[in-house]
Amino acid sequence: MSDTTATFTPRVFSGIKPSGGLTLGNYLGAIKRFVDWQEAGTHQTIYSVVDLHAITVWQDPATLHAATREVAAGFIASGVDPNRSILFNQSQVSAHAELGWILSCVARVGWMNRMTQFKDKAGANAEAVSLGLYAYPALMAADILLYHATHVPVGEDQKQHVELTRDVAQKFNHDYKVDFFPETEPVIEGPATRVMNLRDGTKKMSKSGESDMERINMTDDADTIAKKLKKARTDPAPLPETVEGLQGRPEARNLVDIYAGLSGLSDAQVIAEYAGAGWGRFKPALADLAVEKLAPISTEMARLMADPAEIDRILAHGAEQARAVAEPILRETYRIVGLVRS
Ligand code: AQP
Numbered sequence: 001m002s003d004t005t006a007t008f009t010p011r012v013f014s015g016i017k018p019s020g021g022l023t024l025g026n027y028l029g030a031i032k033r034f035v036d037w038q039e040a041g042t043h044q045t046i047y048s049v050v051d052l053h054a055i056t057v058w059q060d061p062a063t064l065h066a067a068t069r070e071v072a073a074g075f076i077a078s079g080v081d082p083n084r085s086i087l088f089n090q091s092q093v094s095a096h097a098e099l100g101w102i103l104s105c106v107a108r109v110g111w112m113n114r115m116t117q118f119k120d121k122a123g124a125n126a127e128a129v130s131l132g133l134y135a136y137p138a139l140m141a142a143d144i145l146l147y148h149a150t151h152v153p154v155g156e157d158q159k160q161h162v163e164l165t166r167d168v169a170q171k172f173n174h175d176y177k178v179d180f181f182p183e184t185e186p187v188i189e190g191p192a193t194r195v196m197n198l199r200d201g202t203k204k205m206s207k208s209g210e211s212d213m214e215r216i217n218m219t220d221d222a223d224t225i226a227k228k229l230k231k232a233r234t235d236p237a238p239l240p241e242t243v244e245g246l247q248g249r250p251e252a253r254n255l256v257d258i259y260a261g262l263s264g265l266s267d268a269q270v271i272a273e274y275a276g277a278g279w280g281r282f283k284p285a286l287a288d289l290a291v292e293k294l295a296p297i298s299t300e301m302a303r304l305m306a307d308p309a310e311i312d313r314i315l316a317h318g319a320e321q322a323r324a325v326a327e328p329i330l331r332e333t334y335r336i337v338g339l340v341r342s
Contacts, residue, residue, distance in 0.1 A: 007179075008148050008150050009044065009148065010044070011044045011148060011150055012043045012045045012150075013143065013144050013149035013152060014048075015050035016030060016048075016071050016075075017049075017053045017054040018067035018071045019053075019059065019207055020207030022070070022217065022218040023195075023207050023216060023218065024195055024294070025155065025195035026074075026155075026207070026218070027074075027078065027218055028191075028258070029156070029194065029195060030153065030154065031074065032078065034078075035079035035080060037153060038084055043150070043151060045080075046147055046149070046322060047075060048087075048143065048322070049068050049071045050089075050143065051064065051068050051089050052097065052100075053136060053139065053140070054067070056130055057130070068315075069308050072089070073311060074297070076300075076304055076311075077218075077300035077304060082317070086318050087314060087318040088315050088316075088319040088321070088322045092315065092316065092319035093319050093326060095327065095329075095330045096139065096143055096146060099142035099146050099333060100135075100138060100142040100143075102142075102333060103139075104135055106138075106171050107137070107138045107168050107171075112137060115160060115164070116160060117136075117157060117160070118134060118136070118137075136161075137164045138168070140161050141161075145169055145181045147322075147329070148182055148329060151185050152185070152187060153188075154186055154187070154188060155188070156188055156194035157194065158186070159186050159188055162184060162185075163186065166183045169182060176337065180332065190260075190261070191260035192257045192258060192261025195257070198214050198215065198229070198232040198254075199211065199213060199214040200233065201250030201251035201252075201253065213228055215228075216229070220294070222291045225295070226284075229255075229283055229287040230283050230284070232255060232283070233251050234279050234283075235252060237249070238276050238279075239252065239271065239282055240252075241271070246271075253267075256274075262290060
């Protein structure tokens with residue numbers, strides 16, 4: 001039984017839900033890394049707007065299509081090149097749903113019960129949320145394993161789901177006595193793998209958070225980005241002399257981390273540059289950096305979104321390419337399981 005990905009084609013898969021507008025968290029934790037993988041050229045890169053995941057919570061049908069296009073525009077404007085990466089929306093490749101069902105029959109209820117994201121999202125209302133929200137990690141395992149992806153770049157919050165994907169792959173390989181699915185590696189590297197809410201440094205920045213002031217949206221204009229960062233909550237102390245000094249200061253750590261993620265520096269390098277600085281110096285510098293990096297992306301997103309037919313064309317072409325990779329893997333899965341398929 002294999003416990004490495006060495007025998008598989010080096011391939012990256014990752015996705016983002018169109019459950020609202022993209023945030024700085026999605027950009028730093030995911031999309032920026034997607035572009036790095038594409039640029040490295042070491043792996044085939046496959047990226048998806050995972051709309052089947054979005055509907056695990058209510059989505060207005062009138063806005064879901066637009067949100068799907070917006071996420072696709074965010075990918076492209078950030079540097080995902082549809083000529084070098086496969087870019088598509090999940091629901092156009094029905095193999096995701098087909099393998100999702102098969103892997104739901106492999107995954108165990110006890111595994112789902114341990115998923116912290118489900119507990120966070122369901123809150124006190126666990127009996128009333130959709131069955132899809134509960135089973136989400138089985139579909140996510142299918143998204144990854146459908147392409148025999150060896151590496152999955154994600155933010156910190158998705159680590160547990162990628163680990164569950166490994167468990168699903170192992171159990172499938174064990175139960176059917178095959179060496180078919182890889183044990184995919186989650187890749188969570190560098191600064192800003194968990195960007196926090198600007199109003200509360202103990203909560204993750206999310207698309208669906210209550211207040212717009214708690215997140216930077218990738219469609220925010222320069223003035224809005226600067227205003228939100230200048231109003232971001234902080235403690236009164238200046239920046240510390242060392243990274244260790246950020247301990248117990250979640251808001252300060254978050255802003256340093258965002259600076260590091262945007263600049264390509266490490267947290268330690270940011271602290272070395274701003275040791276002892278007050279917020280009156282650091283926040284405007286951060287706002288300038290954020291505007292410099294994000295404003296061109298939001299301008300390009302607006303340009304792309306003005307031509308929705310072109311985005312749909314790119315997604316349709318990507319879906320065709322994704323099907324070509326997925327189909328033989330799904331076909332072989334059916335054969336291994338003993339399902340009849342003509
Ligand atoms: N705050 C974050 N910091 C770092 N990475 C993040 N990601 C999301 N938020 C942060 C990463 O973005 C990728 C796509 O996530 P998703 O949209 O599929 O789901 P999510 O993690 O549930 O994102 P949101 O923004 O919190 O969405 P809602 O509010 O709709 O649930 C993943 O790699 C994720 O780690």
